[in-house]
Amino acid sequence: MSLxxxxxxxxLDLFSMGELVIKTLAEAVKALETRDVELAEVVKxxxxxxxxxxxxxxxxxxxxxxxxxxxxKDLRLATSILQASLHLxxxxxxxxxxxxxxxxxxxxxxxxxxxKIIVEMGYMVIxxxxxxxxSLKSKDIELALATANKDKEINNLYNKxxxxxxxxxxxxxxxxxxxxxxxxxxxxxxxxxxxxxxxxLTAFLVSGxxxxx
Amino acid sequence: xxxxxxNMENKTSSKIDLDSVFSVKNVSVNYGDFVAVKNVxxxxxxxxxxxxxxxxxxxxxxxxxxxxxMNDLVPSAKVSGEILYQGINLYDQNVDPVxxxxxxxxxxxxxxxxxxxxxxxxxxxxxxxxxxxxxxxRIEKALTQAALWDEVKKDLDKNALDxxxxxxxRLCIARTIAVEPDTILMDEPCSALDPVATxxxxxxMQLLVNEFSILIVTHNMHQASRVSDYCAFFTTKATEDGRRxxxxxxxxxxxxxxxxxxxxxxxxxxxxxxx
Numbered sequence: 205m206s207l208x209x210x211x212x213x214x215x216l217d218l219f220s221m222g223e224l225v226i227k228t229l230a231e232a233v234k235a236l237e238t239r240d241v242e243l244a245e246v247v248k249x250x251x252x253x254x255x256x257x258x259x260x261x262x263x264x265x266x267x268x269x270x271x272x273x274x275x276x277k278d279l280r281l282a283t284s285i286l287q288a289s290l291h292l293x294x295x296x297x298x299x300x301x302x303x304x305x306x307x308x309x310x311x312x313x314x315x316x317x318x319x320k321i322i323v324e325m326g327y328m329v330i331x332x333x334x335x336x337x338x339s340l341k342s343k344d345i346e347l348a349l350a351t352a353n354k355d356k357e358i359n360n361l362y363n364k365x366x367x368x369x370x371x372x373x374x375x376x377x378x379x380x381x382x383x384x385x386x387x388x389x390x391x392x393x394x395x396x397x398x399x400x401x402x403x404x405l406t407a408f409l410v411s412g413x414x415x416x417x
Numbered sequence: 418x419x420x421x422x423x424n425m426e427n428k429t430s431s432k433i434d435l436d437s438v439f440s441v442k443n444v445s446v447n448y449g450d451f452v453a454v455k456n457v458x459x460x461x462x463x464x465x466x467x468x469x470x471x472x473x474x475x476x477x478x479x480x481x482x483x484x485x486x487m488n489d490l491v492p493s494a495k496v497s498g499e500i501l502y503q504g505i506n507l508y509d510q511n512v513d514p515v516x517x518x519x520x521x522x523x524x525x526x527x528x529x530x531x532x533x534x535x536x537x538x539x540x541x542x543x544x545x546x547x548x549x550x551x552x553x554x555r556i557e558k559a560l561t562q563a564a565l566w567d568e569v570k571k572d573l574d575k576n577a578l579d580x581x582x583x584x585x586x587r588l589c590i591a592r593t594i595a596v597e598p599d600t601i602l603m604d605e606p607c608s609a610l611d612p613v614a615t616x617x618x619x620x621x622m623q624l625l626v627n628e629f630s631i632l633i634v635t636h637n638m639h640q641a642s643r644v645s646d647y648c649a650f651f652t653t654k655a656t657e658d659g660r661r662x663x664x665x666x667x668x669x670x671x672x673x674x675x676x677x678x679x680x681x682x683x684x685x686x687x688x689x690x691x692x
């Protein structure tokens with residue numbers, strides 16, 4: 205197999221992993237939004253596929269390095285693919301976390317306003333991850349930059365959530381639910397960061413220079 | 418020609434520290450009416466390893482040979498333009514080519530020791546250059562610097578041709594550095610060696626660069642990426658009469674050359690998609 209074919213295959217594997225992760229994330233957010241515990245259980249099990257896709261890319265990347273010693277654009281592409289796959293794997297873990305939260309809060313009295321914030325953040329992470337992967341696919345720095353800028357909105361929602369929670373008083377069940385929501389919202393905030401990191405890889409791939417967005 | 422000037426944007430501090438060894442301005446080398454390499458301008462730096470890479474016939478060996486006036490020995494060869502070595506024009510009529518070759522030593526592709534003892538191989542150049550005081554010490558120092566002393570110290574009278582290829586090449590390096598040059602030119606020094614002997618030469622280069630400036634011509638791009646600090650890529654372009662002339666395409670720090678080269682021709686060559 206030629207170097208070109210090996211790298212193309214890695215790229216194809218990454219983008220199909222991206223589709224799987226984003227589809228799973230969308231289902232996980234849907235389960236959280238509709239408080240659908242059964243759906244959450246089904247979605248949670250899909251993480252095995254994500255992990256499998258990540259391990260394949262990791263193994264193929266390692267073999268590519270050992271056998272081809274790529275340089276220049278090939279090296280940047282192969283490195284970006286490996287790093288992006290790690291961020292996707294973490295976004296896959298986020299789906300699992302959302303599914304667990306769906307189950308944990310199913311019988312707890314959660315204020316509707318907070319539930320709304322967390323679902324909104326979920327959709328924003330899906331949107332950012334999807335655009336981050338598109339920027340990597342089309343090697344579009346403008347899109348990467350615009351997508352990374354959306355992280356501010358996620359951070360704003362995260363802070364809004366923290367501010368609202370401190371004003372709420374209630375019983376033990378409510379506090380338990382709020383605790384679950386806060387840890388979940390922190391995980392979602394990290395999800396936005398993974399999308400930003402993928403955007404940074406797009407810029408690195410195109411320009412050859414790494415910069416923090 | 419874009420990209421020929423060293424891209425030093427992110428190396429402002431090192432730019433101040435770097436001393437130029439060779440300053441090459443619009444240099445062309447002809448063999449009769451054939452232009453082997455044309456219009457090369459570049460700076461090479463003290464105590465750095467500069468690698469020349471490029472396909473066969475691109476003029477990299479021709480150019481490196483003009484850096485110590487080895488081309489003087491080819492009657493039809495003519496060097497035009499200016500090669501300043503530490504500020505001195507190498508082709509000035511007052512410059513003695515023998516002194517040039519003592520200050521700028523050369524190691525060749527095929528190990529070429531004299532068919533004499535190991536000791537004599539080193540002593541020969543020292544005698545030619547009237548450096549016979551402390552001869553034994555000089556021989557030991559050169560062999561030690563070339564990482565060969567421990568292997569041959571008990572066999573100094575042994576014929577050099579009985580050494581392995583890698584040892585012969587290190588002997589040639591010892592012979593070169595014995596006469597105390599400032600710069601070592603290496604023309605594909607490892608192409609006749611196995612990977613173990615190659616590794617020893619490459620490790621040796623990393624030690625030698627503390628004392629000498631090194632220019633290496635290599636066909637092995639991984640070698641260039643492993644050992645060099647700066648890298649120049651040459652290629653050939655067809656002329657009107659169908660012959661090919663060498664040109665400098667890109668000269669940059671090695672990290673940039675192998676991670677983010679400026680010229681697409683460089684990218685194609687180093688990633689094996691050239692031609």
